[in-house]
Amino acid sequence: MFTHNTKTMTKRFLLLSLFCLFAGLTSLSAQGTPPEEKPAKEKTKQAASSAPTPKNMFEVGINGGLSMLGGDVKPLPSYGIGIHVRKALDYIFSLRGDFLLAKLKGADETTAQQVLDREFETDWKSGTIFGVLSLNSLHWNKPVRSTNLYVMVGGGGNSYNVEFQSESVRKGTFKSGLTPHLALGAGLTVRANNRINIGIEQQAFTTFGSSADQLDGILFDKGQTQEKSIFRDILSFTNLTINFNLGNPATQSEPLYWINPLETVMNDIEALKNRPEVSLEDADQDGVIDALDQELSTPAGAMVDTKGRTLDSDRDGVPDYLDREPFYTPAENERVNSEGVVVNPTSRGGVTEERVKELIDEALQSNGTLNDIRSTAAEWFLPMIHFGTDSYSVKYSDYGNLASIARTLRSSPNMRLVVTGYADATGAEAYNNQLSYGRAKAVIDHLVSVQNIGRGRFVLQWKGSNESLVPTNASYMNRRVEFRVAGAGDVEMDPPTGKTDGY
Secondary structure (H helix, E strand, C coil): CCCHHHHHHHHHHHHHHHHHHHHHHHHHHHHCCCCCHHHHHHHHHHHHHHCCCCCECEEEEEEEEEEEEECCCCEECEEEEEEEEEEECCCCEEEEEEEEEEEEEEECCCCCCCCCCCEEEEEEEEEEEEEEEECCCCCCCCCECCEEEEEEEEEEEEEEEEEEEECCCEEEEEECCCEEEEEEEEEEEEECCCCEEEEEEEEEEEECCCCCCCCCCCCCCCCCCCCCCCCCCEEEEEEEEEEEEECCCCCCECCHHHECCCHHHHHHHHHHHHCCCCCCCCCCCCCCCCCCCCCCCCCCCCCECCCCCECCCCCCCCCCCCCCCCCCCCCCCCCECCCCCECCCCCCCCCCHHHHHHHHHHHCCCCCCCCHHHHHHHHCCCCCEECCCCCCCCCHHHHHHHHHHHHHHHHCCCCCEEEEECCCCCCCHHHHHHHHHHHHHHHHHHHHHCCCCCHHHEEEEECCCCCCCCCCCCCHHHCEEEEEECCCCCCCCCCCCCCCCCC
16 A cells, blocks of 8 residues: 555656656757748748648557556556547648546555555546647658657546545445646657558646546545545556548648658659759751750751751741742742742732842942842841850850851852941940950851851951940840941951950
């Protein structure tokens, strides 16, 4: 039989255990709070907008194990069974509803110092709502966890019936009404597969109200004839649990406390690692790399758009590189031949191709240079070439335009072009002069090395940030190279002073 001091120490130990468990829960919650609350919230919002929380299954579990009552009578081991349903709110927090049936027993022993012959048997029924905190949710080294360590705190209601006797004289029955209680718990489960996990768990309950200290039949009175209780009764339930994840695996993931919150990011990184390297090969030499080219066998010299497709500017069905009139759109009912020339012209005014050629020939001077009339006509079809900020590299998207200029030069062997480079107004004047010179030189080098046009057919000039097309200093329209037909008085400019290597 327990002495008074022994029973007092036992109850104090149970109270201390409950306090430590509650303090540990509070400490773990505090440790999970980031030191800088506002930035953490901002990061959470950003993550939520890019990777929404997936739909996930809910858990149904069956619990069975040892139940004991810490009170005024020496406890005897008994049993309890329960069932619960758990649903994750996010990767750390979840809610759980429990129902528990437990048998509680106890009996004192008779000793020489004290004659106590008290025993009881209690039937317990309770329902509890727990808030559950997963403690290992921040281990992100694996996409799915193999274990889940958690603590929980909750509250609910209970009722119980007690059959008791004291000192072999007093016997009786006590039936409680609905009594509120506080519950604490902790557990560890191990994942068997995506549907089943098993674990071990500890729960503790303490009741409140007028019947809070009567689970063992020993009442706490104030000088009445009943036995006096020295401490609040505490129910302990140590159990094994087997849990099942219920839901459609095709549309729902496992409960989120099993899943790595960074799984989506990890999958994206792995996919990025396995992505094949982009090839810069341009098999048909049209200026568009094969990875972006939608026509991989463009004929040599054909003008293409930014997707590598052969251009047909007048939409007459004849590509520009075969079309003798690439910018002459046939009228309704007009037909063109294989060279893009209208074979049944309708009366719609204008000048025929033959007459244009006659006018150009008539404008030729005796020394073979072109006059202003032909120069103006040719310059209608000479494009601008634009450049990136602080760059004089020719873009792939401009290769087609440069091929068109080369074709114009081949068709007019006596034509020379003035190639003038410009810069925007974001840099110093001396540097802008060097940059505009480098852009004009890069274009000429391309036409010479790639299109095989003689260097003597170009006159290089540069104007720095002068003659801007738009008032915005950093506009790409100002970072350009222009072309015009050279006249007799056009001469090449010397490089700007203080030029850097590579220009």
